[in-house]
Amino acid sequence: MTTLFIADLHLEPACPARTALLLAFLQRQARSADALYILGDLFEAWIGDDDDAEPGPTVAAALRTLTEGGVPVFFLHGNRDFLLGERFAAAAGLRLLPESGVIDLAGERVLLLHGDTLCTDDRDYQAFRAQVRNPVWQAQMLALPLTQRRALAGQLRESSRQATGQKAAEIMDVHQTEVERIMRLHGVQRLIHGHTHRPAIHDGLLDGQPARRAVLGDWRDDQGNVLRCDGFGWRLESLTLSGG
Numbered sequence: 001m002t003t004l005f006i007a008d009l010h011l012e013p014a015c016p017a018r019t020a021l022l023l024a025f026l027q028r029q030a031r032s033a034d035a036l037y038i039l040g041d042l043f044e045a046w047i048g049d050d051d052d053a054e055p056g057p058t059v060a061a062a063l064r065t066l067t068e069g070g071v072p073v074f075f076l077h078g079n080r081d082f083l084l085g086e087r088f089a090a091a092a093g094l095r096l097l098p099e100s101g102v103i104d105l106a107g108e109r110v111l112l113l114h115g116d117t118l119c120t121d122d123r124d125y126q127a128f129r130a131q132v133r134n135p136v137w138q139a140q141m142l143a144l145p146l147t148q149r150r151a152l153a154g155q156l157r158e159s160s161r162q163a164t165g166q167k168a169a170e171i172m173d174v175h176q177t178e179v180e181r182i183m184r185l186h187g188v189q190r191l192i193h194g195h196t197h198r199p200a201i202h203d204g205l206l207d208g209q210p211a212r213r214a215v216l217g218d219w220r221d222d223q224g225n226v227l228r229c230d231g232f233g234w235r236l237e238s239l240t241l242s243g244g
């Protein structure tokens, strides 16, 4: 069994190379996998499934080719693409996951998250998150005309960029206490998430038992990142357009 995990591609019209890297990955490595999990921030912004601007349609078609070829693809929302909905999921053949969920991976219980909820030191962001994950707020947002949503998304990204630039690096990393709390809550010794753009596999102990937390890497124009879990263990691998 080979299961692949990716996150934080942040696809956007201005960066076609990153989309090309994903398309190559979906045609090569992903085709021989047993399942692919996308743990959020596939897109840099998502203002509603009725927006047919690229790269949405191209990505949906490529995912559909993969899922119709027999590789199930699961998607969990990130802090950028939390408005991605059933319509896009149906077009792409994706199965939408809840914001936190436990899967069985080769007999082990593994918790999957985007990772933003682990950054509990970032109080401003957590307040913002509570607002935008509220179904009432989301329904109001999706009822606005597309042009208005595009403008609002631009403003949100700009204020996020400014806020992020002013925050200390440790505030934007995960809080270890929260990592342990959420793992105990779900009764797991294994966690996979993205969001922090600090790819690593952390091995340690939780309540005296071996515990592991894998952090997925973000994608750059010339390099992608994937976590491969198979009979040989868990490995973070780089992807490039030429080789990888």
Ligand code: MN
Pocket (backbone or CB within 6 Å): 008, 040, 041, 078, 079, 080, 114, 116, 194, 195, 196
């Ligand atoms: Mn994120």
